[in-house]
Amino acid sequence: MIGRFVEAQKRVAAFMKDNQDEALQIVAEELDLDEEAVREMYACYDFSMDVTDEDKKGFQKTxxxxxxxxxxxxxLNVNSLFL
Structure with missing residues (x-):
């Protein structure tokens, strides 16, 4: 199950990278947001599945x-959540 999720996530990330304009349009429509606002927000996100030590520190703070x-x-020790 996890493997299928990871593969689906990789396909979505590849689609977003290869079809950025279409992906942003879809997100704007689905979330009922202005496409330009979505475009600005998109630059702030990292869609990587990798979890860095910095990410873990942020999770622990939360x-x-x-x-x-x-x-x-x-x-909660967040390190216990990762393999």
């Missing part, structure tokens, strides 16, 4: 915040 604010009840 988990710590959620614990401190009572959104979750138990401490």
């Amino acid at each position: 988990a710590d915040f959620m614990l401190e604010s009572g959104m979750i009840e138990e401490e």
Whole structure:
């Protein structure tokens, strides 16, 4: 199941890279957003499936915040989520 998801994600990423204008138009239509706004936001996103150490630090900060604010009840070590 995970392998199929990863392959689908890779196909989507390749489509977006090879057909950027069409992909942005689809996103704008599906989310009912202005296409120019979607184009501006697109530059801020990294659609890579790779998780870096920086990503993990950010996830841990979020988990710590959620614990401190009572959104979750138990401490979470985000490194336990990755193989």
